[in-house]
Amino acid sequence: MPLLSVDDLHVRFRSRKRTIYAVNGVSFDLEPGETLGIVGESGSGKSVSSLAIMGILPRGAQVTGSVTLDGRELMTLRDAQMRAIRGKEVAMVFQDPMTSLNPVLTVGRQLTEVLRKHLDMDRNQARDEAVRLLDRVGIPRARERLGDFPHQFSGGMRQRVMIAMAIACKPRVLIADEPTTALDVTIQAQILELLRELVATERMALILITHDLGVVAGICERTHVMYAGAFVETAATTELFARPRHPYTVGLLQSVPRLDAEAKRRLQPITGAPRNMTSLPDGCAFAPRCRYATDESWNNVPELREIDPGHRVACWNPVPDAELAALDAGEGGGD
Amino acid sequence: MTDTSPDALVRVENLRVHFAPAARIFGRAGNDIRAVDGVSFDIRRGETLGLVGESGCGKTTVGRTILRLYEPTDGRILFEDTDVASLSGKDMRRLRRRMQMVFQDPYSSLNPRQNIGNAIAEPLRVHGTEGGDVEARVQQLLEVVGLPADARNRYPHEFSGGQRQRIGLARSLALNPDLIVADEPVSALDVSIQAQIINLLEDLQDEFSLTYLFIAHDLAVVRHISDRIAVMYLGTIVEVAPAADLYDTPLHPYTKALLSAVPIPDPAVETTRERIILHGDMPSPADPPPGCRFHTRCPFVQPTRCADEVPVLRELRSGHTAACHWVEQIERGEITPHDNPFTGDAET
Numbered sequence: 001m002p003l004l005s006v007d008d009l010h011v012r013f014r015s016r017k018r019t020i021y022a023v024n025g026v027s028f029d030l031e032p033g034e035t036l037g038i039v040g041e042s043g044s045g046k047s048v049s050s051l052a053i054m055g056i057l058p059r060g061a062q063v064t065g066s067v068t069l070d071g072r073e074l075m076t077l078r079d080a081q082m083r084a085i086r087g088k089e090v091a092m093v094f095q096d097p098m099t100s101l102n103p104v105l106t107v108g109r110q111l112t113e114v115l116r117k118h119l120d121m122d123r124n125q126a127r128d129e130a131v132r133l134l135d136r137v138g139i140p141r142a143r144e145r146l147g148d149f150p151h152q153f154s155g156g157m158r159q160r161v162m163i164a165m166a167i168a169c170k171p172r173v174l175i176a177d178e179p180t181t182a183l184d185v186t187i188q189a190q191i192l193e194l195l196r197e198l199v200a201t202e203r204m205a206l207i208l209i210t211h212d213l214g215v216v217a218g219i220c221e222r223t224h225v226m227y228a229g230a231f232v233e234t235a236a237t238t239e240l241f242a243r244p245r246h247p248y249t250v251g252l253l254q255s256v257p258r259l260d261a262e263a264k265r266r267l268q269p270i271t272g273a274p275r276n277m278t279s280l281p282d283g284c285a286f287a288p289r290c291r292y293a294t295d296e297s298w299n300n301v302p303e304l305r306e307i308d309p310g311h312r313v314a315c316w317n318p319v320p321d322a323e324l325a326a327l328d329a330g331e332g333g334g335d
Numbered sequence: 336m337t338d339t340s341p342d343a344l345v346r347v348e349n350l351r352v353h354f355a356p357a358a359r360i361f362g363r364a365g366n367d368i369r370a371v372d373g374v375s376f377d378i379r380r381g382e383t384l385g386l387v388g389e390s391g392c393g394k395t396t397v398g399r400t401i402l403r404l405y406e407p408t409d410g411r412i413l414f415e416d417t418d419v420a421s422l423s424g425k426d427m428r429r430l431r432r433r434m435q436m437v438f439q440d441p442y443s444s445l446n447p448r449q450n451i452g453n454a455i456a457e458p459l460r461v462h463g464t465e466g467g468d469v470e471a472r473v474q475q476l477l478e479v480v481g482l483p484a485d486a487r488n489r490y491p492h493e494f495s496g497g498q499r500q501r502i503g504l505a506r507s508l509a510l511n512p513d514l515i516v517a518d519e520p521v522s523a524l525d526v527s528i529q530a531q532i533i534n535l536l537e538d539l540q541d542e543f544s545l546t547y548l549f550i551a552h553d554l555a556v557v558r559h560i561s562d563r564i565a566v567m568y569l570g571t572i573v574e575v576a577p578a579a580d581l582y583d584t585p586l587h588p589y590t591k592a593l594l595s596a597v598p599i600p601d602p603a604v605e606t607t608r609e610r611i612i613l614h615g616d617m618p619s620p621a622d623p624p625p626g627c628r629f630h631t632r633c634p635f636v637q638p639t640r641c642a643d644e645v646p647v648l649r650e651l652r653s654g655h656t657a658a659c660h661w662v663e664q665i666e667r668g669e670i671t672p673h674d675n676p677f678t679g680d681a682e683t
Contacts, residue, residue, distance in 0.1 A: 041525040154616040184389035184552065186613045189596035193612055211526065214598025218605035238602045255530035257559030259582065259597050260604060264559065266537075269530035273495050 001071055002029035003205055004053075004090070004173055009065035011045070011052050011229075018278050022048045024229040026065075030173065035199055035206045037220030037237065039213060039252075043274055045229035046209045050175045054092055055082045069173075088118045091166035095178035097158035101150040107134075107161050108146030111168065118169045133164040137194060156187035160194070167198060174199075177209045192219060213256060217241060225249045228275040228285035231304060235311040245307060245318035247290045254327060268327070284316065292317040343377040343413075344514060344546050345401060350374045350410035352396050356621060366621040370396040372570035373410075375648075378514070383540065383547040385561030385578065387554055387593075391617055392567040394550045398516045401548065402434055403427060414514075432462055435507035439519035441499035445491040451477075451502055452487030458509045476505040479542075481535065497528035501535065508539065518550045533560060554597045558582055563654075566590050569628040570620055572648065576655040586657040588635045588665065614678045624677075627659070634672035635665050642677070 011023035023045040030036055040046040051057045053067050055074065067074045069089060074082065094100045102110055111133065112126035121129060127146070134142035137160040150158055159179060166174055176195065180188035196219055199206050208220055216223050216237060223240050225233040225248065233246040244250045254268040272289040275281070284302050287293040296316045304312045351372055356365035371393040378384045386394045399405050401412055403419050412419040414430060422430060438444045445454055455476055456469045464472065477486055480501040491499060500520060507515055517536070521529040533556065539545060551557050557564055557578075564581045566574045566589065574587040585591045592611040599605055613632050618624055624631045630641040640646075640660045648656040651663075664670045 041527060156616060184617075185554070185596045186389065186592060187616070188598075189610060189612055190614075192598075193610070212598060213526075213600035214605070217600050217602045218598050241600065241602050252526060253600060256526050256600060257530075257533070257555045258599060258601075259555040259558055259594065260599055260601075261559070267530040267533055267559070269534060270527035271531075273497065273528070274525065 003032045003034075003070065004030040005066075005068045005071075006049075006053060007066040007068075009049060009052060009067070010063070011048050011057065012062045013060060014062060015060075020277050021280050022229055022277060023052065024280065026226075026229075026231060028224060028231070028234070030205050030207065032172065033199070033203050033205055034222065035208065035220045037216035037223040038207065038209045038226055039211065039216050039223060040226035041211055041274060043277060044226045045277075046226050047177050049226075050092065050177055050207065050209055054086055054090060054175065056086070084118075087114060087166075087171070088169040089171055090173040090175065091169070091171040093159070093162050093166050093174065093176045093179045095181050097155070097162040097182075098150060100162060101158065103150055106147050106149055107153070108148075111146075111161070111165055114165055114168045129168070130164075133168055134161070136167075137161075137164045138190070139164070154187075155183055156190060159183065159187075159191055163191075163194065163198070167202065167204070170202065171204065173205045173207065175207045175209070178211070179208070180215065181210070181212070188215075195219065213241075213252060225252070228281070229277065230285065230314065232286065232314045233312070234304065235308075239308070239311055243308075243311075243321065243324065245311070245313045246286075246315050247292050247317075247319055248286050250319050250324065250327065251289075284314075292319065342379045342381075344380040344415065345378040345548075346411075346413040347377070347397070347401065348375050348411040348413070350397065350400065350412065351408045352393070352400050352405055353408045368621050369570050369623060370620055371400065372620075372623070374567075374570075374572050375410075376565055376572060376575060378546060378548055379563075380513075380546055381544060382562040383549050383560055385557035385564040386548060386550045386567065387552065387557050387564060388567035389552060389593075389617060391569075391620060393570045393620070394567050395518055397567070398436070398518050398548055398550045401514075402431065402436055402516060404436075432510040433512050434514040434516065435510070435512040437500075437503050437507050437515060437517040437520045439523055441496070441503035442491060444503060445499065447491050450488055450490055451482075451494075454491075454502065455487075455505050455509055458506060462510055472509065476508060479508065479539070480505045495528070496524050497531055500524065500532050504532075504535065504539065508543065511543070512545070514546045514548065516548045516550070519552070520549075521556060522551060522553065529556070536560065554594060566593065569617060569623055571628060571658070573629065573659070574655075574657040575648065576652075576657075580652065580655050584652070584655075586651055586655065586662045586666070587629075587659050588633045589629045590657075592634070611672060614675065631675070631677040633675060635661060635670050636675050636677065637661055637670065 007027050009023055009026040013020040013022060026049050038046045052063050108130055111130040115121045115126040115129050130146060131142045139145060139157060139160055180191050210216060220237050223237045224231045227248050233249045244253055251270040255270055270289055275285050283298040283300055287297040294317060302314045302316050304314045306312045307318060352370050353367040354370055356368055374397060388394045400407050407420050452473050455473045459469050459472055473487060477484060482501050521532050549560055561578045564578050565572050568589050574590045585594055592613045595611045611634055615632050618631060626642045626644055627646050630636050646658040646660050648658045650656045661670055
């Protein structure tokens, strides 16, 4: 049985004027200790999916589908029951640590609060454990820094504090939503190294949500590519990068400049703009931007189907291998 | 460094830009923020010079000071042979026609209540183009940047991020500038849109013989678009090299660390490459370390020279300069990465 299982998750935001179809049928399993990447651009629904799993979407959101942890359904839990799971079994790290830490409480106070609430520690135990955690995530002089406020830490150090809070109760699932996007590249490398190391030593499963294909490549065993609220491709990370089959995945890979590119070649952008999410498409959501689109793409929604073991694609016309080789050689047809 | 290439459009000589800290404005003592502290480089006519570095390294300040949006504290900025800092308001306005800026967030640099046609026409009118000529030029500019002709009657909020960056480009091109300072022009855009704008920048450069100073933190993007790259750390330039050389043979330890930290979208590469993980954060520009500014974090730091002697940019290969005392020894493998006694940072 998978540790976490998400089945046919839908999220809609309805207002008087319009409905936003943010997540449209997302399903996946997470095994214990697995590292899973979810890649997508802004508005693809990747963050909304994770907030739905945590049960922390605003009240107006309509969420349907099923989320189970160890076979136990989370969607029907009452608030108090969910609070016991959140932070203890499933914890989350956000992009901007400054907005998720309380600016008027010391870091020590915020960290010990988690420990006392979830683990029933007394004041002294919690304090010692907080020091151990800060030390664990690489904050120098941890004991002295318990009395500091969030603004006294740098961006990278604040993200370390957030990670310390997230792992305080030894959660089995850590969801990291763009944990390094706000950080400089050398600091990003520090935080990714820490996450890699934590996952390896603490036996935590990790869901890493990012727009950066490079980040996924370095840390995740499996990767899901998300577009317009749905997964369009999913595979082992090595397989996905070696043999991407969905035109959107191929487009993403072709449109980012690579630091290690051998010769300068023109980027192949994806034409057009991301889909407006105020309606559901009749066919493939990517069809308007896809040069492989056929009548079928416009009229029928493609389901994820397995085309190779463990490699699933939601596309009527997956990019053939021969064509990938041609694209790699820089012979890609126009834009 | 006295790099005297004859084809320099812009020559920056020993530029310093210091700001008074907020604390002092409120009557308390405080050191100057030395945002840019002794920077020299040339921008050659027709090239793209990339300026990279992490937040707070001074790269944006350099770009803005070249256009004299900030006043230099010391040093010279020569545009052709004119010292930008010495010009009067009127002469400066005339020169600004030839140097334009493109910003990261085109939305905050467009007036939400001004339609796109007027936004693009504004620089033309300010600089004396009249009537029907303005109309024709706006039409032409929209076409050049790939926007539909009816865009002129619409307002900024009706456009996506990528389209707004196109509008920003159309505005900056209106007066036929020679130099465009582009400050993080694609950082706010999604990757699929980023590539469209990068390609457009390349096309415009070819079509209008533009010179770019391209300021960004994303090394992959900078490497792709630049002919040469200058790397900044804490208000100084630590290395300048042709783009391919910088990637193939980075000489300065900071450049090595920076390049090794950039994630590459290829798991086969990611799992095998060697990373230099820097410890600690960048020190404050109000109180930069003495000697080499990078010595407090440098994995190659030595007990002599680093902490007390400021390294100068030296030409170590053709067209490739770096400011480090120990480049030769590091290249020969005589100095290898080790713990830095100055960092004061526990390892993990």
